[in-house]
Structures are given as C-alpha cells and as structure tokens.
Amino acid sequence: MPKITDLIAEMKRNPKGIRFQDLCKVCEHYFGETRQTGSSHKVYKTPWQGDPRVNIQNDKGMAKAYQVRQVLKAIERLEEEGNVEK
Numbered sequence: 350m351p352k353i354t355d356l357i358a359e360m361k362r363n364p365k366g367i368r369f370q371d372l373c374k375v376c377e378h379y380f381g382e383t384r385q386t387g388s389s390h391k392v393y394k395t396p397w398q399g400d401p402r403v404n405i406q407n408d409k410g411m412a413k414a415y416q417v418r419q420v421l422k423a424i425e426r427l428e429e430e431g432n433v434e435k
Contacts, residue, residue: 353378357424364417372405372412372420379424395423396432 351359356371373391377383380393380403393403401422406413 364414369407
C-alpha cells in the first residue's frame with residue numbers, strides 16, 4: 350500500500366493517472382471522513398469556505414485530473430495556514 354507522501358508525489362507528477370481510491374485515501378488523511386454519502390460525489394470538509402473545494406468524483410475507477418489539482422491546492426493551503434504538518 351503506497352504511503353500518503355508517495356501518493357502526493359504521484360499526484361503532482363501525473364494528475365491524470367491517479368486512481369479514485371488513492372485520491373480518497375489522501376483526502377481522508379487530510380480532511381477526515383466525507384461529509385456526503387449516497388451520491389457519485391464525495392465532498393470533504395475544509396476549515397475555510399469556498400475554493401479550493403474538495404469535491405471528488407469517480408470516473409470509471411480513476412480520479413478526474415482537475416479534481417486532483419484542486420485537492421493538491423487544498424492541501425497546500427492547509428500547510429500554509431499551519432493546519433497540518435508538512
């Protein structure tokens with residue numbers, strides 16, 4: 350099983366090649382459990398309102414590239430605000 354740091358590095362290198370399941374692991378590590386269930390989207394709570402949002406969707410087993418980039422921006426913002434250790 351890949352480590353979170355390995356998954357983040359892969360997300361930065363190739364946002365188009367990320368499995369949805371791996372993106373979920375990263376999101377749960379940084380943002381906790383999803384706050385929405387029962388639909389095709391998974392929405393994670395962030396300590397701020399607005400963008401970058403953490404709303405991801407399964408696309409035939411893969412994550413959508415633009416959503417991978419949004420997650421990376423949200424993680425970066427968490428780190429900048431000191432809400433998570435780098």
